[in-house]
Amino acid sequence: MSTNLPTPNTAQPQQLVHIIDDDEALRDSLVWLLESTGLKVASYPSAEAFLRAWTPDMSGCLVLDIRMPGMSGLELHEKLNTLHSTLPVIFITGHGDVPMAVTALKKGAFDFIEKPFHDQDMLHLIEQCLGRERAEREQRRQGANAQRRIEQLTPREREVLDLIVAGRLNKQIADELGISIKTVEVHRARVMEKMGANSLAELVQNVLMTQSPPA
Template sequence: MSTTPSPHEQTVHIVDDDEALRDSLIWLLESEGHTVATYASGEEFLQAWTPELSGCLLLDVRMPGMSGLEIFDRLIALHNTLPVIFITGHGDVPMAVSALKRGAADFIEKPFNDRDMLKLIEQSLAQAREQAASREAGAATARRIEALTSREREVLQLIVGGRLNKQIADELGISIKTVEVHRARVMEKMGVESLAELVQLVLAAESGRTAVRA
């Protein structure tokens, strides 16, 4: 491996058994200011992988030992969040398209143009930053929800479900005034000023958790 990056530093991880290609990619990417880590095999990368790794992954489709697709399958099982760009040779495109359908970010054919490669890398790193920000926002929302009382969480779920105050009062067996008090506290604790903002916040957090589980 060429370097040992900080887990939280955006790094371009390159998995390819071709040493000359790894070296040329290191030169190309570092010349553009990117941090790079290289691995001669999928097994080597999987040993170094942790859920905290940040950046993107360049993954050769055909390698001795584990193929790129086998590594990709393993990463899916591990709930990997690194965007994956496949490096393909002639005849590998159908496999790469199949990987795209299962969540890969993109693929590029050998021999590739340096500008095309850099563009893909930039897009993938931007995607990784957006996804990380979304996960953090979802985690922050989950922490706020956990800080609610059990009754406030009940009221929150009914609000998000589209219930009116009177319907919530009837369902929970409490007064409309009590619902209004709980609702005001929920809005304050969740850090929102409108019902629409509250609903969007909770739905976005739930969508993010579903995406991670998938």
């Protein structure tokens, strides 16, 4: 019996650095800086303009002014949190806005940088931010793949999987389910195959990925 799953679309969305600032000169300067290093950039003059363009599958990060006319950077960040956006946020702040930026960090922002800033500091921060976004997106992809595999298990195989992950030995599983040790071994082998796991540790890690969202 084949246990191969349909291959999901593995094309990765392009990472974009989304610059949101009402200061046109600063926007243009950042666009030039980032594009000169090969990064893909999109810029917006307001939080409202970005929200009109936002989609759940966007990839990359936000470089966001904390103070803007209309919707502020903080308000946009809170709105994106309610939308379950996965885009990490770097706030651009003035010296007097640092306490607000610290509050934003507690609400999940990636980091903040004070004006005036050095180009290399901004580039380094953005590269770190994009690296984390790539890692978290890959973790979500692996978790979704593991969940699809779990859904291919029979009800009995799922019971065996749950007990394996709980640390039960084959004899304990057999006693708890009222089946023979030989039957447990057969189910265990099928579970390992269907989950694409080569070891007990890998099996447990696959299951944990379906339960723990990225930090």
